[in-house]
Each structure stands twice: as C-alpha cells, then as structure tokens.
Amino acid sequence: MLKIDSRSCRALHNIDATRRIEDAAQVALPPHTLMQRAGLAVAQLALAIAPHAQRIWIACGPGNNGGDGLEAAMHLQRWGKQPIVSWLGGADLAPPDAAASHRRAIEAGVTFAEIPPDSWDLCIDALLGIGAHVRAPAGRMADWIERINAGTSPVLAVDLPTGLHANTGHAVTPSVIASHTLSLLTLKPGLFTADGRDVAGTVWLDDLGVHPKSTSREGTSPTAWLAGAPLTAARRHASHKGSYGDVAVVGGAPGMTGAALLAASAALHAGAGRVFVGLLDGGSLTVDTHQPELMFRPVHLLDFKTMTVVCGCGGGDAIRTPLPKVLSTSSLVVIDADALNAIASDAQLQTLLIARGQRHAATVLTPHPLEAARLLGTTAAKVQHDRLAAAQQLAQRFDCTVVLKGSGTVIAAPGQTPVINPTGNARLATAGTGDVLAGMVGAHLAGGLNAFEAACQSVYQHGLAADHWPIGVTLVAESLARHAPSGP
Known part of the structure; x- marks a missing residue:
C-alpha cells in the first residue's frame, strides 16, 4: 500500500483500462480473491488512519464496492472493533462476489443496521465504485452521504468518494467528502483533477497484488x-547567458503593464539567460529599477526568430x-491570456497557429477553463x-x-500521454x-x-512553490515570480 504524494510519477488508469486489468486478474486468480484482498x-x-476508533460505520452500496466494505467489516470485527454496516444491497440481488462477502460478514458476527x-x-x-455515474445519488444513499459529510470523524472512501467520476474528477451533488481515499488496483485520473482533490483527501493505492504491466490485455x-518531481541537471561551469536563451515578453497594454512585468520577472528567476520586455502601452517604461536585468525594447525591434516569445500577458486588444x-x-512561443482570446475569435490567427505545428515550431498554450x-x-x-478530454481536444485541434x-x-x-500535475x-x-x-514556461523553453x-x-515547480509557501504569509504573484524553483 502506498501513500500518494507529489514526488513520484504514477500511472493513472480510467474506468475501461481498470476494468480490463480487473478482468485479466479475475481470470488468473481464484474466485473472490480480489474482493478479499x-x-x-x-x-x-482504517486501523492506520484511526487506530483508536472503536465504533466504525461502514456504508455499503449494492454492488462490488459495497462488497469490499463488507469484507472490511469482517476483518475489523475479528480485530476487536465494532463495525456497524448499513447495506443498500440484498442477498438475492447482489453480484456474486458481494453476496459471498455478505455471507462471510454474517458468519463473522458483524452488526447490520438499516438505520x-x-x-x-x-x-x-x-x-x-468506478461505475460511470450519470445521475446524482438519491433516496437513502443521498441521505447517508449527507450524514457522512455532517460528521466530524475521519472518512475513508473505498476506491473513490461516492459521487466522484473516476475519469473526469467531476463530482455530483451530493458527493462524499473523504479525508482519505484508498484507490484499488489502479489510480484513477479523477482523484487528481477538477473536484477530485477537494473530495478525495489523502490518496492511497493498493494494487491488490495485480500489476498492469504483467497483463497481456490490450487497452491497459x-x-x-x-x-513527479522533474529531474534537473546542474548548470555546466563553462556556460554563459547565451547558453540559456533569450525570452521576449510581449504584452502589457495600457493599465495592464504589471502582467507583462510579472511574466518577465518569472522568466528571469526561472533561469532565462536574458529577458526582453516589449510593452504595448506606448513605452511607459524603459527600465525597472527593482529589476534592472530586464531589458525594454519597442515591440517592432524585437527579433522574434531568435527568441522564445511569451505573448499575451496583459495584452488586451493591442495584442492583435x-x-x-x-x-x-x-x-x-508561449501563448497566454489575451493572445488566447484573440486567437479564439479570429480564424486567420487560428490558421497561423495550426501552421506552427505543421512546421514543427514549438508552441505552448496556457489557458484557464474559460479561455479553453x-x-x-x-x-x-x-x-x-x-x-482531460478538453486539454487533449485543444492539443489535437491546434x-x-x-x-x-x-x-x-x-x-x-x-502523441503524448497527458500529465496531471499534483502540486499547487x-x-x-x-x-x-x-x-x-x-x-x-518561456524560460524552460x-x-x-x-x-x-x-x-x-x-x-510542477509553480505549484510546488505554493505548496511550500510559509503558513500565514499571503501569496502574491510578484513574490511567487521571485521564489518559484528555477530550472537548470
């Protein structure tokens, strides 16, 4: 069993891939083995996160996720705890594994309570569990979820917090808000994006002795x-500022100069060899006395062919x-903010963007959800x-x-398997x-x-800086730009 943190790279499997892994394991193992594990x-x-807990309420659904809970109740009963099971299933309607676990729990003397x-x-x-939920929980299940969330004791979710979609991280209402989640067989993408991090709490993984790499099934x-934490090499001693490239920040329309300066400061502190700033406000600045390393140039004098261009920060309509x-x-090129909005509303700009990919020119788009x-x-x-789907659609389209x-x-x-970032x-x-x-991003490019x-x-480094931010100290972008970990 592993506690998942932000340091190690981990594979994530969606519902279909997890089902294939599970099916292959079911064929290779004796019946009921996976549920028992x-x-x-x-x-x-449960013992590890709440060692002193005696009275343990186990809310079990009608399917195999509920069967996992029934198996857990049996062990906790044998270990001297007081599990109380509320089961939405029935012995005649439950899947075979869950029905078998119900019989085992009864034999172990587990207490069942309708209320x-x-x-x-x-x-x-x-x-x-990991079924694709299309409707929010209702009836008794919804009532139980509200009871769970109203409690003050730790909550351990089996595989996923109820109401969270394994693939997308979308949580319906009501959803369980867990303090811990034990993901079984595989880690699911939804635990780490969208609503996942708010409802899953601390995530753990137990692969139940099944290793996806050992399966021969397609689609796994x-x-x-x-x-995971990126590997960064130390700078070579015999290097110079030209070894780390030039970044040109183009943005900062009237009233929004600060956005361009923040991007430029971040590029500087992230390790760019030289940073140029091309403001779109008519040249209000020729020097930043707090950061004299930044070099201000009229936009038309910047040689974009030889630079990494960060375009759009505070650009307004002037970025067009x-x-x-x-x-x-x-x-x-790194395209952000108003440059993204300009492209979204202009078919000719979209054509130019797509053409960059056709000639293998490196481009990074950095949209927030509304820009996407x-x-x-x-x-x-x-x-x-x-x-996940939205990011992949954008990557393919442009x-x-x-x-x-x-x-x-x-x-x-x-051509890349997408990555979900765990920091921040x-x-x-x-x-x-x-x-x-x-x-x-511009500095690293x-x-x-x-x-x-x-x-x-x-x-990763941007989020890590926020994770390490001193408690009680407000994070502001200017300080973040100066303190985010740099590259080589």
Missing part, C-alpha cells in the same frame, strides 16, 4: 500520468497587432466536466502543447499567478527543453 486492505488502512448509527469514530464509504496502458508576426516567425472554452467553442462548465490550468492542471500534446493549492487563486507560469517537458516542469 480489497477488504483486507481497507480494514488495514445508520447516531455517532461513529470512523466512517467507511463503500457506496459506489495508462490513460494519463501523475507528474503583433500576434500574427509572433505566430509566423518565432520558433518558440472560447478556443473550443463551448462553455467553461463543459471544459471542467472533463478536463497541434501544440496545452496547459489547462486549474486544480490538477492537465498538460497534453499530440488555492493560494494560487490570485491575480498574476498565471502570468508567472507563462514566464516560467529558452533553456532547451521541448514544449511538453517545459510545460510539465514549469507547472
């Missing part, structure tokens, strides 16, 4: 990867003027409903790397942090990483 794992984790107890030391949510490859030249001449929705011609709600920002940022690119928190929900990320690697590394 799952129940034991749940019981063991949930008034109090408990630990709750185990074994209501629903990872759906996505949970990003330089954007065609940026798209058509620069070999390395504009590019896809849909709504932000639909993007959030399936973030033939580039896409960073779909948000809880569990998704990085996608043609709600401290990043403040103005300017997206500009900082765009600058970091200029330093020699390919577009996908630059995006993955930047997003």
